[in-house]
Each structure stands twice: as C-alpha cells, then as structure tokens.
Amino acid sequence: MHRLGGVGLAAFERQQQSQKSFAELSSALSQAQVDHLHSQLTQFRNALVRFASTHRDSIRRDPRFRHEFQRMCATIGVDPLAGPRKGGWWAEMLNLGDWNYELGVQIVDVCVSTRERNGGLIEMSELVRVVSKLRGVAGGVVTEDDVIRSIKSLKPLGAGYEVLDVGNGKKMVRSVPKxxxxxxxxxxxxxxxxxxxxxxxxxxxxxxxxxxxxxxxxxxxxxxxxxxxxxxxxxxxxxxxxxxxxxxxx
Amino acid sequence: MALSPQTTSSGFLLPSIHSAPPFFTQQPNQATQAIVTDHWTRLILSYARHRRLFTVRLDDAQASGNDWDEVFRNTRINRRLLPSHLAYILDDMVATNKAVYDPPKQSNSAILYWRTPDEWAEVLYDWAETTGQLNTILTFYDIIEPSVPSQLSGIPLALLRKAIATLGKSNRAQLITIADGEGVRFLAQSGK
Missing domain, CATH: 1.10.10.10 (Winged helix-like DNA-binding domain superfamily/Winged helix DNA-binding domain)
Structure with missing residues (x-):
C-alpha cells in the first residue's frame, strides 16, 4: 500500500523539511517586502525633502501654500511636527521650527496678558488679530492653521493650551487647565x-x-x-x- | 457692539472697559473683582490727575451734577458706579496707599494720591525755589491759594502737611508758628 506522504519516520522527516523550507521562503519574502518598503520610504522622504527645500521660501512666506503643504502631509500620514529631530520636519527641512516656536511664544504672551480680562479663554480670530499686531504684520499672514499648529507644538510643555470648537465654526483657545x-x-x-x-x-x-x-x-x-x-x-x-x-x- | 475708548467733553480719554456694562457692577467673584478694582483705581487716579481733583466723596457716585459725572456714569449704556461699589474701591485704594481717608476715621471722602506725599514734597520745594521764596516765611494760605496759580493751588491741607513733614525730615522745610496760625519756611539746601 502506498499513501501520499507515506508513513513512518522518513515521511515525518520529509514533512518537517518542507515546513522549514516554507518558513525560510516566507521570511525571505517578508524581508524583501520590508526592504522594498524601506527603499520606498527613503525615496518618499527624499522627494518630500526635495519638495520642501525647493518650495521652502513659499512655504515660509505664503500662508495658503503652507496650509496646502500641511494638508498634503496630513493626507499621506506624515506629521511635520514629528520627526527624528527636535522640532520635526518643519524644523529640519524648512527652518520653520523656529517660526513655529516663535509664534508659540507670542501666543502664550497674548493668552497670558489677556487672561485677567477673559479668564483664560480667547476667541481664535481675536488671538490671530492680536498676534498679527504683535508681529507687526498685515492680516492673513498668520492664519488660524498656524496658530493651531503652534499650540500643538506647545503640548509637550504641559501648559494645557487647547483649541475648542464652540460651534458655528467658531473656535476659542483655552490657556488655563480647566x-x-x-x-x-x-x-x-x-x-x-x-x-x-x-x-x-x-x-x-x-x-x-x-x-x-x-x-x-x-x-x-x-x-x-x-x-x-x-x-x-x-x-x-x-x-x-x-x-x-x-x-x-x- | 465694539468697545472702544471714548473722549469725554473735558478731553479725557476713557478706556474701552468703561463701555463694558458689567464694569459698573461689583463682582461676586473675588478674582474678577480684583481686576475691576484695579481698573477703577487707575481710572479714578488718572481722571483726578487730568482734572486736578484732589478728593472724591461717596456722594459723588450718589447724585449726578458733580466733577465725577463723566467717569462714574456712562449715559451711553445707562450704567453708573454705585456708592457701595465706590466704597469698596476706596477701601482698597486706602489699603494700598493710593488714597487716604480725609478727615480720618470716616470713609465718605478721601484724598487721592495721584501724586504721593513724597512726590508733592518735591513739587512744593521746586515751586518755592523757582518762585524765589526760599528762606521766606509763607502761610499755608500763600501756598494753597497763591496769587499766581501753581500746581499746588487748592491742595488739601492734610496733604500739604504731609509734604512739608517729608521736607522737614531732610531739613528742607521748617514749620513755624506765626501770629495767625502756622507757616512754613523753606530752607536752601547746603552744598547747592
């Protein structure tokens, strides 16, 4: 009688052998995939770096462009604030880290100096207006987006700054941990x-x-x-x- | 409605907070009231300086038709500072040495320190010096109602006494008893 795969010790060894081969093949395949992904990532990173440095000036200067860039990053799941270095990609590639931190300092300044009057709650458009005034720039150069991003970068400080949605598209910034x-x-x-x-x-x-x-x-x-x-x-x-x-x- | 600074008929610039309706209510929240008190203190002192008002009385918040109407009332929004609120603010001002009850032992009227007695001492000495009245004996009346109006015209007696006392400590003035009351002699400073 002959059964497929056979019986006995030889068959058992054969089966073990094939399992091992499959396992090897599988890890080789996943390794290849991982390598492939790595190279893709590197490529993508390089592309992003190239894009960012080519358009650095526009990104720094033009709030609309900055917003679009930020959105593009968000769509593809890259957080420009995260990254290998302090300040993330913004800092690394655009020198925008300083800009963000600077804005952050000014936001804190405005929030703290108006706190006694508003109890630590300021309307977003008012905040943008006062910050713009502080920077001596015309309206529209600093956007809501920038402020939100800056506040996000303040998070590790644990100051409790938060953007609240109060409905009707209105936003408020809370600077007291309440x-x-x-x-x-x-x-x-x-x-x-x-x-x-x-x-x-x-x-x-x-x-x-x-x-x-x-x-x-x-x-x-x-x-x-x-x-x-x-x-x-x-x-x-x-x-x-x-x-x-x-x-x-x- | 935007809250903006307003210029009064006497040319005083009221801060925008004076257009905020709740500014005229004494706040139940202590932290909030501290802010309100602070703003009122600054407003009262700067208005007093602007109009050269030396004193304020609780009555000034009671009835209209006095020097303080422009500040204690906002007819545009139909609000006014109530005497009880003013009393609270004055208490705080006296406690922080920005005013002093005068006469003492009551709290219906106070002298406002938009200049402190020490600052008045300097003004007084400068005045005596520039008008060539050092070493002359002056009555208080000569100072409070001088023939040529000065910064000291109308200064309350209590405040004048404090200023003279300050000058006395540095040997720049001397109280003197004269026939019909008291007088003062300002002394030239040695080495000057």
Missing part, C-alpha cells in the same frame, strides 16, 4: 452670537433649557471659573458678560 462642560460650551456659543452678553432668558428661550439649568451654568462660569462678569444694571434685570466674546478696540 475643563469646559457641554453647557458652558453652549453658553460660550450664545455669547459669541450676542457680542458677549448672555442671560437666563436667552438660554431658556433659545435652547429650551430649564431656568435651573441656565442659572447653574451661568453661576458656575461666574463664581467658579471667572469666565464671565455679572451686570446687575441690565435692562432685563441681571445679565452675564463673557469678556472673551466681547469685541475690544484698544
């Missing part, structure tokens, strides 16, 4: 719409909140967080004002 709950986010959004003024009536009328909920949210912001100011002489009784949502002309 958690904002959802109700406060709603209050901030309304304050944005109303030039800074919020009241119980606005919250109950527009958001169908119960008076208790509205009062609790406002009192918390007033007494616990110092994020809003009280106005007892309001035409409708009592109002609350969020300084970071008010427009200040210096």
């Amino acid at each position: 958690e904002l709950d959802e109700d406060q986010a709603v209050v901030l959004a309304i304050a944005q719409e109303e030039g800074g003024r919020v009241s119980e009536e606005l919250l109950t009328g527009r958001r169908r909140w119960t008076p208790e909920r509205a009062r609790a949210a406002l009192e918390n912001m007033l007494l616990r967080d110092g994020l809003c100011w009280l106005d007892e002489q309001d035409e409708h009784g009592v109002a609350y004002w969020v300084p970071s949502a008010m427009r200040w002309d210096e």
Whole structure:
C-alpha cells in the first residue's frame, strides 16, 4: 500500500523539511517586502525633502501654500511636527521650527496678558488679530492653521493650551487647565452670537433649557471659573458678560 | 457692539472697559473683582490727575451734577458706579496707599494720591525755589491759594502737611508758628 506522504519516520522527516523550507521562503519574502518598503520610504522622504527645500521660501512666506503643504502631509500620514529631530520636519527641512516656536511664544504672551480680562479663554480670530499686531504684520499672514499648529507644538510643555470648537465654526483657545462642560460650551456659543452678553432668558428661550439649568451654568462660569462678569444694571434685570466674546478696540 | 475708548467733553480719554456694562457692577467673584478694582483705581487716579481733583466723596457716585459725572456714569449704556461699589474701591485704594481717608476715621471722602506725599514734597520745594521764596516765611494760605496759580493751588491741607513733614525730615522745610496760625519756611539746601 502506498499513501501520499507515506508513513513512518522518513515521511515525518520529509514533512518537517518542507515546513522549514516554507518558513525560510516566507521570511525571505517578508524581508524583501520590508526592504522594498524601506527603499520606498527613503525615496518618499527624499522627494518630500526635495519638495520642501525647493518650495521652502513659499512655504515660509505664503500662508495658503503652507496650509496646502500641511494638508498634503496630513493626507499621506506624515506629521511635520514629528520627526527624528527636535522640532520635526518643519524644523529640519524648512527652518520653520523656529517660526513655529516663535509664534508659540507670542501666543502664550497674548493668552497670558489677556487672561485677567477673559479668564483664560480667547476667541481664535481675536488671538490671530492680536498676534498679527504683535508681529507687526498685515492680516492673513498668520492664519488660524498656524496658530493651531503652534499650540500643538506647545503640548509637550504641559501648559494645557487647547483649541475648542464652540460651534458655528467658531473656535476659542483655552490657556488655563480647566475643563469646559457641554453647557458652558453652549453658553460660550450664545455669547459669541450676542457680542458677549448672555442671560437666563436667552438660554431658556433659545435652547429650551430649564431656568435651573441656565442659572447653574451661568453661576458656575461666574463664581467658579471667572469666565464671565455679572451686570446687575441690565435692562432685563441681571445679565452675564463673557469678556472673551466681547469685541475690544484698544 | 465694539468697545472702544471714548473722549469725554473735558478731553479725557476713557478706556474701552468703561463701555463694558458689567464694569459698573461689583463682582461676586473675588478674582474678577480684583481686576475691576484695579481698573477703577487707575481710572479714578488718572481722571483726578487730568482734572486736578484732589478728593472724591461717596456722594459723588450718589447724585449726578458733580466733577465725577463723566467717569462714574456712562449715559451711553445707562450704567453708573454705585456708592457701595465706590466704597469698596476706596477701601482698597486706602489699603494700598493710593488714597487716604480725609478727615480720618470716616470713609465718605478721601484724598487721592495721584501724586504721593513724597512726590508733592518735591513739587512744593521746586515751586518755592523757582518762585524765589526760599528762606521766606509763607502761610499755608500763600501756598494753597497763591496769587499766581501753581500746581499746588487748592491742595488739601492734610496733604500739604504731609509734604512739608517729608521736607522737614531732610531739613528742607521748617514749620513755624506765626501770629495767625502756622507757616512754613523753606530752607536752601547746603552744598547747592
């Protein structure tokens, strides 16, 4: 009787032999793949470096270009802030690291110097405006994108800077390590719409909140967080004002 | 509504915070009130300097029609500083030596230190020197209501006394009892 593969010791050895061969072949294949990937990565990196250094000036100068470059990096899964060296690719290839850090320092400067007025919460467009003023550049040279990226690079410092979305496409930057709950986010959004003024009536009328909920949210912001100011002489009784949502002309 | 600085009819530039409605309310949050107090202190002192107002009274916040209307009231937004809030601010100013209650032992009126007594001492001595009145005996009246208006015109007596006391310490002035009250003699500085 002859069975495929046979029986007995010889067959067992043969089977082991083939398993070993398969294993060798498999690791050789994956090694080849890894090598291939490595070479692709190197190639890609070189291409990116070439692109970045060719367009360095444009990237540094033109906010739109910078934004597009940043987006391209994001699409292909490269974080320009990450990298082998301090400051990441931005620093390595574009000398943008310094620019980012510089911007970071100015953002901190503005946040800290306006903190007493706004309780550590500043509207994004206001921040961009004041930072631009500080740099002595026209509007549009520093963009929201740049500020967000800079704030990201501040993260390792543990300063607790964070960009918040308050709805309606409005963003705020928080420079104090306080958690904002959802109700406060709603209050901030309304304050944005109303030039800074919020009241119980606005919250109950527009958001169908119960008076208790509205009062609790406002009192918390007033007494616990110092994020809003009280106005007892309001035409409708009592109002609350969020300084970071008010427009200040210096 | 943008909050912008406003120029008053007396030519004083009010800061933009003066257009913010909650600025006129005493804040229940201590940290916030500290900011409000600080802004009011600076505003009160700079307005007093601008108008040469030596004193402020709680009554000034009570009824309109006085020197402080432009500051204690904002008719554009229909807000005013309440006397109780002013009392709180004055307490803080006295505690930080930016004002002093005058007369003492009450808290309804205060002398504002937009110049400290030491700074007034220098002004006083400069005035005596440039008007050639060193070594002359002057009555307080001569200083408070001089025939030629000076920076010292209208200075409260309590403040004048403090300034003279400062000069006395460095031997630049001497209090003298004269027939109808008190006077002062300014002394030339040795080596000058």
